[in-house]
Amino acid sequence: MERTLVLIKPDGVERGLIGRIITVFENKGLRIADMKMCKPSKAEAEEHYKEHKGKFFFQELIDYLTEDRIVAMILEGENAIELIRKVNGDKDPLKAEGASIRGKYAIDRTRNLVHASENTENVEREISIWFDCK
Ligand code: CDP
Numbered sequence: 001m002e003r004t005l006v007l008i009k010p011d012g013v014e015r016g017l018i019g020r021i022i023t024v025f026e027n028k029g030l031r032i033a034d035m036k037m038c039k040p041s042k043a044e045a046e047e048h049y050k051e052h053k054g055k056f057f058f059q060e061l062i063d064y065l066t067e068d069r070i071v072a073m074i075l076e077g078e079n080a081i082e083l084i085r086k087v088n089g090d091k092d093p094l095k096a097e098g099a100s101i102r103g104k105y106a107i108d109r110t111r112n113l114v115h116a117s118e119n120t121e122n123v124e125r126e127i128s129i130w131f132d133c134k
């Protein structure tokens with residue numbers, strides 16, 4: 001069994017999509033091992049997205065992630081890391097499959113509702129950020 005870290009980003013909370021997003025994961029057969037809400041600090045957001053530091057969209061991304069509360073979840077299932085990135089869909093709304101969460105609910109490349117870890121190293125690093133946050 002593999003575990004991964006998922007965030008419902010501030011637009012998902014603001015738009016009232018928490019339930020619909022969680023339902024997609026539950027219907028897929030993924031197990032919610034842990035879940036919480038918190039409001040990211042600038043430091044937490046910058047640590048989470050440190051691989052993107054220096055890119056043209058970094059400041060906008062940090063402002064977005066820190067604007068409101070998020071939902072952080074640890075999800076478990078077979079091949080959960082790869083599977084959930086598929087379920088979330090591509091960050092580019094023009095590439096996201098129609099049935100994916102981003103395909104169904106997002107039209108903006110920055111405000112794209114969800115995050116999921118990309119590899120096992122990031123899973124552990126990101127869990128330690130978000131399961132310590134207030
Ligand atoms: O979220 P994902 O792993 O699919 O994409 P990423 O390439 O790791 O980018 C992280 C986040 O940065 C995206 O989900 C977007 O919110 C944001 N982003 C952006 O605002 N503009 C871009 N050109 C690329 C990413």
Ligand code: MG
Nearest residue numbers: 115116117118
């Ligand atoms: Mg990423």
